[in-house]
């Protein structure tokens with residue numbers, strides 16, 4: 001299967017199964033995450049996938065389709081929004097959208113609980129952080145997963161809403177973690193409309209070339225590296241037109 005066919009299969013699954021789920025996850029990030037996961041598998045990187053901030057599972061259920069045998073997907077969320085319990089909807093969506101179900105775990109807690117009860121993974125090849133959006137929350141979540149389960153080689157951390165004007169604390173937390181915190185070897189390699197993709201500096205060239213396959217990128221300098229920036233979401237193809245003649 002060519003890379004184009006591979007991405008297109010994931011986009012089809014997104015359009016048919018994931019897109020109807022309430023939440024925040026777009027086609028651009030489907031392509032980026034699928035390409036990253038494929039490249040990891042091709043270079044022998046094995047590990048779990050972690051999502052901090054699941055909401056109703058839109059990204060979580062997509063990620064479930066990227067698991068290889070023996071890997072786990074672990075999601076963490078308080079699963080309550082403005083007093084409403086999210087779990088009934090999460091369970092209903094799981095019926096149609098969760099793949100590799102026996103490998104998936106959801107933990108209901110505030111992320112602060114991870115201080116005393118570490119994540120049940122010491123090695124996560126993909127980590128998606130999308131819980132609290134204020135500086136201190138983001139710094140805590142990033143520092144916690146980095147310490148508990150980010151591998152020495154081949155892992156990727158994806159920060160949601162890092163490019164969104166309404167949440168300036170996300171960028172400040174990321175750069176504080178890189179510039180003055182323990183994450184001094186993390187570098188961004190891709191920015192989509194919503195998300196910033198980070199890896200260790202030694203993996204930077206590799207992952208940048210992996211996501212360059214998406215095309216339509218600008219190249220910008222951030223810290224001491226160049227980063228690919230995508231300005232547009234991948235558009236859903238228009239349905240074939242039908243002309244009614246009679």
Ligand SMILES: C[S@@+](CC[C@H](N)C(=O)[O-])C[C@H]1O[C@@H](n2cnc3c(N)ncnc32)[C@H](O)[C@@H]1O
Nearest residue numbers: 023024053054055058059077078110111131132
């Ligand atoms: C933007 S939503 C996540 C969207 C989701 N990733 C998706 O694909 O649709 C943020 C989620 O983070 C959770 N959250 C926010 N702060 C949290 C915290 N401190 N601990 C646990 N969950 C938190 C909220 O309950 C909410 O479900």
